[in-house]
Amino acid sequence: MIAISFPPPDFRITKEGNKEMIFDRFRKKYVVLTPEEWVRQNFLNYLVKVMGYPAALIGIEKEIYLGEMKKRYDIVIYNRATQPWMLVECKEMNVPLTEQTMQQVIRYNMVIPATYLVITNGIHTFCGKYMAREQQWNFLSVLPPFA
Secondary structure, three states: OOOOOOOOOOOOEEEEOOEEEEEEOOOOEEEEOOHHHHHHHHHHHHHHHHOOOOHHHEEEOOEEEEOOEEEEOOEEEEOOOOOEEEEEEEOOOOOOOOHHHHHHHHHHHHHOOOOEEEEEOOOOEEEEEEEOOOOEEEEOOOOOOOO
């Protein structure tokens, strides 16, 4: 498990009707502030402000197809050659990270082949890299520096 200390939040939050909205700096629009979105926005802040990942190389909530099923990934960080480098699946804080969560991000990885896979619920974070030669996952104790 990776210890994450989120930077102090500096989000713009507003209300539209009975819904709280948070401004997503990456998508450049207000989105509904769900518990999962809270985790996503804090994790994005961490990636950019603490880890130094380039904001310009981060994709959020894009549609992908798994066979006939439409899905949306949470976060993809691209390398400087704009190839998928890290795929992140966010869950809300009260959702435990299970084998099922890891299987979800592995399925997304079939469509978006990234070097690193991350699952987080804002409390717990795991990052793995598949070692093809050994045919096993190597779980890291820290997020990798951006390459």
